[in-house]
Amino acid sequence: MIVHLSGVTKRFGERVAVDDLTLNVPAGVCFGLLGPNGAGKTTTLRMIYGVTLPTSGEVRVFGMDAARHVRAVRRRLGVTLQQNVLIETISPRANLTVFGRYHLMDGADLARRVEQLLDFLELRSHADVPVNKLSGGYQRRLAVALSLMNRPELLILDEPTTGLDPAVRLALWSRVRELRRGGTTVLLTTHYMDEAQRLCDVVAIMSAGDVIAQGAPEALIERYLARETVELDATPEEEHALLRGLEESPPRYRAGNRTMLYTDEAGPLLERIRKRPEFDDRAMVARPTNLEDVFLALTGTRLEDDP
Ligand SMILES: Nc1ncnc2c1ncn2[C@@H]1O[C@H](COP(=O)(O)OP(=O)(O)OP(=O)(O)O)[C@@H](O)[C@H]1O
Ligand SMILES: [Mg+2]
Known part of the structure; x- marks a missing residue:
């Protein structure tokens, strides 16, 4: 295990941010840490990175105690924090150079690495513009570039794509895939379930400081819900009438007056609902169940608990 908590x-x-958490991240995977605001994701990553000490329990990274071997761990690890840490007054090229020196790189080796990263994160056109003149997308890409400076074995990305436009997100996903193919272990958090589903081999869903479900996205969908979803506009009373007489009532999730019904095969359920007199041509669609459905089913009711 690359990371073992x-x-x-x-x-x-008084506040318990992380609560008796056990988590294992194997080498070579892209691992997604998911959870509502305040679930404890950033705190968990900060303990792995060694900037926050656990109150109790054990955090091991590369087999070492993360609290005791901070330098040895950081040498092999890259991190993009939730908030960018950039020197605002100087350019991306200069930021990369400064950070490379921090990692004790210099001369031709450092210069080569800086140029590689400018290309890898598509920063070249803005390489010499001061950071405070760059758009949020460029700043975020620079933050990711900085975390790659030391060719880390483990890359930690805390919400890397929040606020990025769709094209930049896609570009960043392909970079993450490339790194993973090259053997880098990636541990990321995201609130975008489509991102987690496309990018991550394994996801762990956190709630109130602990993992409540873990597995491959497809496996979680099958385990907790079902392969297909029927979305239907209906009040609770209307839903009740529409589903009356079904031998087995499907698992469901309600958001306002929209209800999601999870089923292995949507066809027969659609037909059944359409035939009811109460149906009355209302909005109804069938689609594949996705990780967002699992996330909502497992954590949705707890969202409002967070202050
Ligand atoms: N330095 C701190 N001092 C006091 N409370 C903190 C501190 N850092 C985090 N917390 C609390 O710990 C809990 C977990 O916070 P954390 O930032 O880890 O959540 P998160 O899952 O990363 O949330 P988000 O999705 O909003 O980024 C929250 O209730 C937060 O208010
Ligand atoms: Mg966070």
Whole structure:
């Protein structure tokens, strides 16, 4: 295991941010840490990176105690924090150079790496523009470039694509895939379930400081819901009438007056609902179930619990 957490708790005063968490990230995968706001994702990543100490429990990275071997761990690890850490007044090229020196690189080796990363994150056209004149998308890509400076074995990305436009997101996904193919282990958080589903081999869904479900996205869909979803506009009373007489009522999730019904085969359910007099040509669609459905089913009711 590249990352191994066992029985990890982190308290901030009275608040328990991470609660007796056990988490294992194997080498070579893209691992997604998901969860609603305040679930404890960033706190978990910060303990792995060694900037926050656990209140209790064990955090091991590359087999080493992350709290005790901070330097040795950081040498082999790259991190893009949720908030960019950039020197605002100087250019991307200069930021990369400064950060390379921090990693004790210099001369031709450093210059080569800086140019490689400018190309890899498509920053070349803005390489010499001061950071505070760059759009959010460029700044975020620079933050990712910085985290790759030392060719890390483990790359940690805390919400790397929040606020990026669709084209930049796609470009960044392909870079992450490329890194993973090259053997880098990637541990990322995201609120975009389509991103997690496309990018991650394994996801862990956190809620209130602990993992409540873990597995490959497709496996989670099958385990918790079903392959297909019927979305239907209906009040609870209308839904009740429409589903009356079904031998087995399907698992469902309600958001306002829209209800999602999960089923292995949507066809027969659609037909059945359409035939009811109450149906009355209302909006109804069938689609494949996705990771967002699983996320909502497992964490949706808890969203409002977070302050
Ligand atoms: N330095 C701190 N001091 C006090 N409380 C903190 C601190 N850092 C985090 N917390 C609390 O710990 C809990 C978990 O926060 P964390 O930032 O890890 O959540 P998150 O899953 O990353 O959320 P988000 O999706 O919004 O980024 C929250 O309730 C937060 O308010
Ligand atoms: Mg966070």
